Amino acid sequence: MIVTRFAPSPTGFLHIGGARTALFNWLFAKHHGGEFRLRIEDTDRKRSTQEAVDAIFAGMKWLGLNWDGDAVSQFERRDRHAEAARQLLDAGLAYHCYCTPEELTEMREKARAEGSARLYDGRWRDRDPADAPAGIAPVIRLKAPLTGETVIDDKIQGEVKVSNEQLDDMILLRADGTPTYMLAVVVDDHDMEITHVVRGDDHLTNTFRQAQLYQALGWDLPVFGHMPLLHGSDGAKLSKRHGALGVEAYRDMGILPEAMNNYLLRLGWSHGDDEIISRDQAIEWFDLDGVGKSAARFDMAKLESLNAHYIRHADNSHLVSLVLPDLKNALDGSLSDDTETRLLRGMPGLKDRAKTILELVENAKIYAYARPIPINDKAAKILDGEGRRMIEHTRPRLGDVTPWTQQEIEQMVRVVAEELGAKLGNIAQPLRAALTGSNVSPGIFEVMEVLGRDETLGRLEDALSGDV
């Protein structure tokens, strides 16, 4: 069975790039009928807080990426990591190193100056343990192969190799006895029976070292797939500095999780010319061979375009439930009692006109206002002189419209327009201004139907009386 995992470190939120990694792993597992696991890489105690872990859970949940079993805490497995290091020590495949930080810095500088890749010179590698200086706690280093090469058969990048002369003896266990990342990932991935490690490209060079570790431990390598990184609009790796946001920031911008999933999926993966891809379709189609090799830039405009599509196709009552809280917030006390029912009926006209839920809220205000409604500058201008005259002529005739439907209303207004020798637009625009307080809105006859006859006549009266 195929088992994948997502292993974020808790940094305060679910990073957008991490979300994509999680999605790919989730999809890959689902496609193959396998399992998807979650592991929190919280060994850096300074950075790990419960809030940060919760933020990851919340982000995953929002995206609908459920994981199998309980999330694993890497920190809680530190004894097992140390045990693996000791095992290597006993087998003579690792050794104690007593170098001080100062010595290491010196070595590093020297190596750089000489153009050498080996930053640690291996000075304790074959030294007699009896030479150990007193009072210095040693680290444990892997006795890595000095010659030959390490080859990775990467399912996304292809065959990648490096000469072992480039790799020095990495630290496995720190002086304080805690495991390093390299040790922890390898031990955890092995113990969690991860079969496929799909992660960002930035781990590609780490993989060589991890492969050496697997070898020393006598374990089989999982299958690796290194996906291209997500870049900011400036072309550099997405980071906090580059405006990389947590997934919840996009939720707050009014992005739907469906749109986010679809967008993230298409960043670095494709299935021919398909753009709009449902989750079921994604599960059916997703595989590693569809993943590209080059980095992709994040493009908000395309995300919004996808979002607009998902809003347009979303269930009306679902959209109402998303919009209502924000609307109450924005309008506070001046919310009409009829808001919810109006929203439900007006949603078809509203949802075609919004790229985000935030815009939807803004546009939905016309159905939430209690009389008298606010009139913006452009609408006020339309209501001057001629526009006002049109409403004066039209309003009385509205009482005769039966039934009160969009079609009947339009028919009546057309008759009035003809009588006045006016174009339909000459009446529609003033009606819009008076009824919505704006120069932009859904079809005005639809708005009238949703508002109902009483509210419509009332708002028109407000406009005529100047009581706005």
Added chain:
RNA sequence: GUCCCCAUCGUCUAGAGGCCUAGGACACCACCCUUUCAAGGUGGCGACACGGGUUCGAAUCCCGUUGGGGACGCCA
């Protein structure tokens, strides 16, 4: 500096030697529809980084150059 990876329209991508006069999507522009704005429809602008090979034939294969990115911590 050393090592690793990448390279098709502004952006995301299709393309696995002839189907390519390089296709789609977003963005942009124009037109149509039209009561405004959207949506929708039609059309337009717009790319194989460069140089060498290999081949009858290269966006596709090889080499180099250039450009971009990543990794080089007792961080993860």
